Amino acid sequence: MSMFxxxxxxxxxxxxxxxxxxxxxxxxxxxxxxxxxxxxxxxLILLFFVPLPFVLMAGVQRxxxxxxxxxxxxxxxxxxxNFLFTYLYTEYPQVPSAPLLERSIAMTLRFLVLVxxxxxxxxxxxxxxxxxxxxxxxxPYEFCFAFTTAVRFVPVLAEEAQTIMDAQKARGLELERGNxxxxxxxxxxxxxxxxxxxxxxxxxxxEAMESRAWGASEKRTNLYVLxxxxxxxxxxxISVLMLILAVYVWLYIPIPSLTxxxxx
Amino acid sequence: MIEVRDLHFTYPTGVxxxxxxxxxxxxxxxxxxxxxxxxxxxTLVKHFNGLLKPTAGEVVIDGVSTRDASVAQIARNVGFVxxxxxxxxxxxTVEEEVAFAxxxxxxxxxxxxxxxxxxxxxxxxKRYRETxxxxxxxxxxxxxxxxxxxxxxxxVVILDEPTIGQDHRQKEKLRQFIVQLNAQKKTVIVVTHDVxxxxxxxxxxxxxxxxxxxxxxxxREILTDQKLVAQASIVSPEITQILSGLPxxxxxxxxxxxxxxxSILLDLLEVAS
Numbered sequence: 001m002s003m004f005x006x007x008x009x010x011x012x013x014x015x016x017x018x019x020x021x022x023x024x025x026x027x028x029x030x031x032x033x034x035x036x037x038x039x040x041x042x043x044l045i046l047l048f049f050v051p052l053p054f055v056l057m058a059g060v061q062r063x064x065x066x067x068x069x070x071x072x073x074x075x076x077x078x079x080x081x082n083f084l085f086t087y088l089y090t091e092y093p094q095v096p097s098a099p100l101l102e103r104s105i106a107m108t109l110r111f112l113v114l115v116x117x118x119x120x121x122x123x124x125x126x127x128x129x130x131x132x133x134x135x136x137x138x139x140p141y142e143f144c145f146a147f148t149t150a151v152r153f154v155p156v157l158a159e160e161a162q163t164i165m166d167a168q169k170a171r172g173l174e175l176e177r178g179n180x181x182x183x184x185x186x187x188x189x190x191x192x193x194x195x196x197x198x199x200x201x202x203x204x205x206x207e208a209m210e211s212r213a214w215g216a217s218e219k220r221t222n223l224y225v226l227x228x229x230x231x232x233x234x235x236x237x238i239s240v241l242m243l244i245l246a247v248y249v250w251l252y253i254p255i256p257s258l259t260x261x262x263x264x
Numbered sequence: 265m266i267e268v269r270d271l272h273f274t275y276p277t278g279v280x281x282x283x284x285x286x287x288x289x290x291x292x293x294x295x296x297x298x299x300x301x302x303x304x305x306x307t308l309v310k311h312f313n314g315l316l317k318p319t320a321g322e323v324v325i326d327g328v329s330t331r332d333a334s335v336a337q338i339a340r341n342v343g344f345v346x347x348x349x350x351x352x353x354x355x356x357t358v359e360e361e362v363a364f365a366x367x368x369x370x371x372x373x374x375x376x377x378x379x380x381x382x383x384x385x386x387x388x389x390k391r392y393r394e395t396x397x398x399x400x401x402x403x404x405x406x407x408x409x410x411x412x413x414x415x416x417x418x419x420v421v422i423l424d425e426p427t428i429g430q431d432h433r434q435k436e437k438l439r440q441f442i443v444q445l446n447a448q449k450k451t452v453i454v455v456t457h458d459v460x461x462x463x464x465x466x467x468x469x470x471x472x473x474x475x476x477x478x479x480x481x482x483x484r485e486i487l488t489d490q491k492l493v494a495q496a497s498i499v500s501p502e503i504t505q506i507l508s509g510l511p512x513x514x515x516x517x518x519x520x521x522x523x524x525x526x527s528i529l530l531d532l533l534e535v536a537s
Contacts, residue, residue: 160351166315167352169335170344171412172368189364192354196398200350 015231016058016124021133023232023239024121030239031117034246040255041106047113051120060123067119071112079108098259127151132226141220149205157198164193265291266312266420266451271321273307281307283475284321289453291419294446296454296462296483299472300497305455308472309422312453313342325420340369343418347425349409353397358389361397362412369416383415387441403434410441420451427458439465463487463501463520471496488518 016024031050038044055064082104131148135141165175168189175186228236249255266289273282281304289295297305310316311323314330314337323330330338346352355361362383366376384390387407392400397408406426413421426442427435443465446452456462462469462483469486471478479492486492490508493500500508503525507517515532519525 163346163348164351166310167344167346169315170313170339170346171352171365172336172339172416173364174334174336174368189352189354193351196354197350 012059014058014124016054016120017126018231019124019235020226020228020232021125021129022137022226023228023235024125025133027235027239028117028121030243030246032114034242035110035113035117037246037250038255039103039106039110041102041109041258042261043249043255044106044109044113048109048116051117054120054124058120058124060120063123064116064119067123068112068116071115075108075112078111079104082107099257102257102259122151129226132222132224135220135222136226142215153198153201157194160197161190161194164190164197167193265289265326267322267324268308268311269322269324271308271311271323272319273304273311273316274319275307281475282311285475285477287470287477287480289420289451291451292446292449294443294452294454294465294467296456296465296467296469297472298456298459298462298469298496298498299478303472303496304475305472306424307475309344309424309453309455312420312422313344314338315344336368339365339418340416341418342420342422343413343416344422345410345413345424345426347428349397349402349405352409352412353405356396357394358384358392358397358400358408358411359394361408362415365412365416371416379415379417383411386414387411403430406430406434406438414445418450420453421445422453422455424455425457426454427456427461435461457498459487459498459501463503464522466521473497484518484520487520 031047035044035047038047055061083100086100086103127148130151131144134144134147169175173186173189175190176183178186266287268285268287271282271285272280274280285304285308297308299305307316311318311330312325314323314333314335317331325338325342328338353361355364359380362380363376366379371379381390384393387410389404389407389411392404392408397405400408406429410423410426423442426438430438439461442452442454446467452467454462454467466483468480469483470480471486471492473496478495479486479489487500488504488508490500499505501520503522504518504520507515507519507525507528510517513532515528519528
């Protein structure tokens with residue numbers, strides 16, 4: 001559950017929280033694209049540090065660290081697969097060598113950068129703001145609503161999953177026992193009540209919404225309207241510059257790997 | 265025997281849920297834990313089977329600290345019935361559901377069959393043996409959940425809000441059942457808001473507020489103490505309220521049982537006529 005914790009919004013206010021979600025999302029997308037464009041370690045290390053000032057400014061270090069810790073397991077799997085399969089199935093460097101190691105680390109770091117940037121986005125953007133941003137981007141209201149509802153229910157489901165786990169443990173279920181297959185099967189008693197509960201909850205929600213005349217008016221207006229402010233434009237500007245730089249570097253400047261840099 | 269020594273618990277979110285609980289639950293005791301929402305009742309009982317481990321202090325069950333045992337090991341002696349049966353039901357048939365814990369605890373197949381029969385009989389749900397638990401009514405699901413815990417015959421049974429969402433008849437049946445369990449020398453711990461339920465079953469009562477124990481005593485003593493009751497955000501049973509609302513007629517007023525109150529009032533009428 002710890003990885004979900006990292007995407008859970010807490011109602012606090014900071015410069016980062018007050019930024020327009022659209023500007024923030026653009027920034028996160030640029031980070032995303034930059035991470036995808038680069039496969040070498042040095043720029044990825046650099047990228048890893050880019051969201052950190054935002055984390056500090058928003059004061060969400062604790063949650064952020066928790067989400068990174070949650071991502072570590074997947075990071076490890078990505079590292080392992082990259083290392084193993086590049087070694088086994090490609091011509092790449094034939095022996096388990098420094099370049100191979102570096103490449104695997106780079107791929108892992110790329111994943112971490114992605115998790116990191118999205119985690120910052122979700123930690124500092126309230127679901128309401130997010131929904132508002134979607135609506136003002138002319139996405140049909142039904143989709144916006146479905147999206148914000150889904151985001152809103154993540155913590156609820158996480159809590160429910162914890163209760164279910166407790167209930168099954170109290171009946172002697174040991175999640176960490178047995179071989180890999182057995183461990184996967186151990187999660188069936190958790191998943192079934194969770195899914196049944198989610199379906200039941202969604203039906204109840206639908207009924208409650210219909211009884212309150214959801215979708216009755218064709219044209220909706222909002223109490224709050226998002227407007228880009230100075231800081232937002234600044235962030236967009238930074239993002240655009242970053243994107244141009246990233247594309248330029250990608251097209252024209254070959255980046256040496258760390259192994260080569262160090263061998264000088 | 266459950267011994268709780270200076271138990272403190274703080275959730276990872278920083279909420280301090282328990283602040284220095286000291287408590288001993290003897291074998292065969294019938295204890296009701298009451299108090300407002302967020303008083304720490306459920307947090308406390310989750311320590312009794314090791315689902316939560318103390319931040320500071322200690323919970324010792326039959327001489328073993330919960331820190332030194334897994335939930336599964338403790339659960340063998342301490343059964344915990346959760347508030348919402350939907351949080352645990354997942355099998356295709358009621359029979360499988362009741363057998364689930366027995367399989368986890370490594371019972372032999374013949375023993376499992378016997379115990380499932382026994383538990384289904386005990387809770388009067390034998391006719392649903394082959395039914396899917398999801399097809400049952402709320403009260404029946406609750407009974408399946410209860411059967412699935414009682415099946416392994418734990419020494420201690422903890423029930424979290426057993427009466428919530430039950431109609432009066434179901435509630436009364438359940439109450440009698442719980443009293444009966446205790447009569448069979450089981451330690452029964454009930455977390456509840458239901459004052460009438462407590463008044464009718466007459467357990468020891470422990471009041472909690474803000475993560476601390478406010479008072480301990482028998483049901484009559486606690487539930488008729490207006491100050492205590494207000495402090496824990498519950499109300500006295502209706503019959504107690506009626507009697508204490510009467511002018512001073514020289515009758516006993518610290519009564520929680522309806523039958524007792526009736527005979528007191530009848531006596532009064534007789535004297536008057």
